Amino acid sequence: MKRTNKLFMSVLLTASLVIPAYSSDASAAPGSNEKFRVYVEAVSKSAKSTVKSQHKARWELTENGFSTEMNEKQFNALQKNKNVKLTRVQKVTVDTAVRASNSEVKAAEYPSQQTPWGIKAIYNNANQTSTTGGQGINIAVLDTGVNVNHYDLTNTVEQCKDFTRATPITNGTCNDANGHGTHVAGSALADGGSDKAGIYGVAPDSDLWAYKVLGDNGSGYSDDIAAAIRHAADQASSTGTKTVINMSLGSAGNDSLISSAVSYAYSRGVLVVAAAGNSGYSQGTIGYPGALPQAIAVAALENRQENGTYRVANFSSRGYASTDGDYVIQQGDIEISAPGAAIYSTWNNGGYNTISGTSMATPHVAGLAAKIWAQNPNWSNAQLRTNLQNRAKSVDIKGGYGAATGDDYASGFGFARVN
Ligand SMILES: [Ca+2]
Numbered sequence: 515m516k517r518t519n520k521l522f523m524s525v526l527l528t529a530s531l532v533i534p535a536y537s538s539d540a541s542a543a544p545g546s547n548e549k550f551r552v553y554v555e556a557v558s559k560s561a562k563s564t565v566k567s568q569h570k571a572r573w574e575l576t577e578n579g580f581s582t583e584m585n586e587k588q589f590n591a592l593q594k595n596k597n598v599k600l601t602r603v604q605k606v607t608v609d610t611a612v613r614a615s616n617s618e619v620k621a622a623e624y625p626s627q628q629t630p631w632g633i634k635a636i637y638n639n640a641n642q643t644s645t646t647g648g649q650g651i652n653i654a655v656l657d658t659g660v661n662v663n664h665y666d667l668t669n670t671v672e673q674c675k676d677f678t679r680a681t682p683i684t685n686g687t688c689n690d691a692n693g694h695g696t697h698v699a700g701s702a703l704a705d706g707g708s709d710k711a712g713i714y715g716v717a718p719d720s721d722l723w724a725y726k727v728l729g730d731n732g733s734g735y736s737d738d739i740a741a742a743i744r745h746a747a748d749q750a751s752s753t754g755t756k757t758v759i760n761m762s763l764g765s766a767g768n769d770s771l772i773s774s775a776v777s778y779a780y781s782r783g784v785l786v787v788a789a790a791g792n793s794g795y796s797q798g799t800i801g802y803p804g805a806l807p808q809a810i811a812v813a814a815l816e817n818r819q820e821n822g823t824y825r826v827a828n829f830s831s832r833g834y835a836s837t838d839g840d841y842v843i844q845q846g847d848i849e850i851s852a853p854g855a856a857i858y859s860t861w862n863n864g865g866y867n868t869i870s871g872t873s874m875a876t877p878h879v880a881g882l883a884a885k886i887w888a889q890n891p892n893w894s895n896a897q898l899r900t901n902l903q904n905r906a907k908s909v910d911i912k913g914g915y916g917a918a919t920g921d922d923y924a925s926g927f928g929f930a931r932v933n
């Protein structure tokens with residue numbers, strides 16, 4: 515039976531392009547009318563509403579805080595108001611510094627492999643031909659969007675929302691002109707399509723919440739990302755369902771809007787999984803939000819053995835050797851490793867593509883988390899996290915720079931698997 519992809523387009527992958535994380539906006543020249551994003555933290559609700567009457571809120575992130583847009587002149591004027599603290603909103607990028615392919619990707623009707631190496635590895639079964647699990651669990655993919663018409667994803671889509679446009683949230687729109695988000699979603703929960711001839715992710719029975727927080731160039735604003743994190747947590751609460759947030763994005767700096775949103779989500783029972791970053795292999799290269807204590811930072815494994823285990827990719831960002839062996843998660847620690855090099859998955863043209871990065875490792879862990887949670891629906895996010903850590907401990911990783919016996923700053927506790 516011929517498969518019908520609803521969207522056909524070709525994407526030309528260029529050589530790897532590394533956008534500096536949290537690259538700031540080009541500063542508007544003094545007196546320029548060009549608007550930029552600002553986060554306003556007021557001392558009180560009334561001070562907040564006074565400012566809001568002059569500057570329309572984009573996101574109401576906290577009781578006294580909101581983001582908005584203004585020009586340099588307005589910014590300078592508002593800075594004189596002692597009742598508010600102003601911060602320029604930072605940019606965050608997706609974490610694909612490494613791309614295995616630089617050729618034109620054509621939409622393919624059928625994948626060349628239904629269970630790529632990462633799926634076989636995380637299932638610990640070289641003969642795995644399909645996957646199951648994750649029923650009733652949501653995986654919120656905060657990314658460049660998702661091609662929700664992709665044959666192998668369309669049946670998994672429960673929400674599709676765009677946080678990058680004018681507020682409020684645009685429902686039913688999450689177009690991915692980049693490819694990154696569609697690839698990430700596929701590794702977590704592609705279901706083989708209605709004909710079961712397509713590709714499989716880790717937990718195909720999960721429900722996809724495709725939240726577009728990044729533009730087509732893979733870059734986005736931290737207030738949009740924070741709003742999406744909070745929205746996922748609120749949706750999890752209002753629907754009474756378990757939710758895993760997948761953030762294959764990051765930057766070197768800790769953004770306060772994102773970190774407070776991650777705390778908000780975690781305290782409401784959401785499990786937050788984030789890429790470690792692609793700035794390895796030196797110590798301390800781990801990015802945020804992965805480096806936050808409440809987010810599980812995921813390192814990338816290659817399909818290559820060293821010291822008798824899979825090897826941590828050189829590009830995978832590292833934590834700090836000073837915490838080796840303690841099996842404790844603090845700020846700046848790598849927590850878990852998963853397949854993240856030469857990963858074959860769904861692409862935004864309706865076909866498939868092979869790319870590398872901790873971005874690709876992260877959805878393997880998000881899918882695994884959803885699969886385990888579906889089997890243990892009474893667990894809290896903290897209990898689920900402990901289970902993931904214990905699985906990782908039982909499959910030590912010793913290959914790659916910084917990897918060693920036991921907890922290490924390259925691979926964290928190890929490789930968490932299904933079996
Ligand atoms: Ca962390």
Ligand SMILES: [Ca+2]
Pocket residue numbers: 837838839840841842847921922
């Ligand atoms: Ca440690």
Ligand SMILES: [Ca+2]
Pocket residue numbers: 910911912917918919920921922925926927928
């Ligand atoms: Ca180890």
